[in-house]
Amino acid sequence: MSKHEISLQVNGRPVEAVVEPNMSLLELLRTQAGASEVKLGCGEGVCGTCTVLLAGEPVNSCLVFAVQAEGHEVTTVRGLAGEGEELHPLQRSFLEHAGSQCGFCTPGMLLTAKWYLDGHPAAGREELRAALAGNLCRCTGYTKILDAVEAYRDLEVTHVD
Numbered sequence: 002m003s004k005h006e007i008s009l010q011v012n013g014r015p016v017e018a019v020v021e022p023n024m025s026l027l028e029l030l031r032t033q034a035g036a037s038e039v040k041l042g043c044g045e046g047v048c049g050t051c052t053v054l055l056a057g058e059p060v061n062s063c064l065v066f067a068v069q070a071e072g073h074e075v076t077t078v079r080g081l082a083g084e085g086e087e088l089h090p091l092q093r094s095f096l097e098h099a100g101s102q103c104g105f106c107t108p109g110m111l112l113t114a115k116w117y118l119d120g121h122p123a124a125g126r127e128e129l130r131a132a133l134a135g136n137l138c139r140c141t142g143y144t145k146i147l148d149a150v151e152a153y154r155d156l157e158v159t160h161v162d
């Protein structure tokens with residue numbers, strides 16, 4: 002199988018990689034881009050654990066080929082807060098509202114919630130629940146996750162006012 006050279010950006014950092022045509026973006030991120038924060042759950046597009054933003058849109062990175070990321074920006078959960086130790090306010094809200102237990106689903110939850118609220122800043126609880134329907138959590142029962150996302154939404158609204 003012929004390999005492909007690709008270039009992309011991961012959280013603003015240039016990454017050059019040589020990949021098999023059937024390598025997933027998830028595998029590329031974990032093995033060649035140092036992005037072990039992107040988690041492998043089901044590996045078949047069901048759980049949302051592997052969610053990253055590709056060119057600003059959430060994707061299940063286990064279902065996207067690495068070559069499809071050529072020339073694009075990929076954002077993982079590490080890219081949410083930017084440089085330094087400071088947490089993003091949404092991460093802080095998860096912490097304060099116990100929105101994370103084992104933490105395995107959390108990177109995908111955070112990225113999906115942030116992406117959705119950026120486009121729908123006044124989304125209600127049921128809209129948020131629907132937006133996060135593709136991200137499965139085996140620990141929290143979702144209540145605490147939704148509490149955390151709503152608290153962040155309210156913080157942002159207050160901030161804008």
Ligand code: FES
Nearest residue numbers: 042043044049063
């Ligand atoms: S690991 Fe990608 S959707 Fe489950």
Ligand code: FES
Nearest residue numbers: 102103138139140
């Ligand atoms: S916190 Fe464990 S899977 Fe969600």
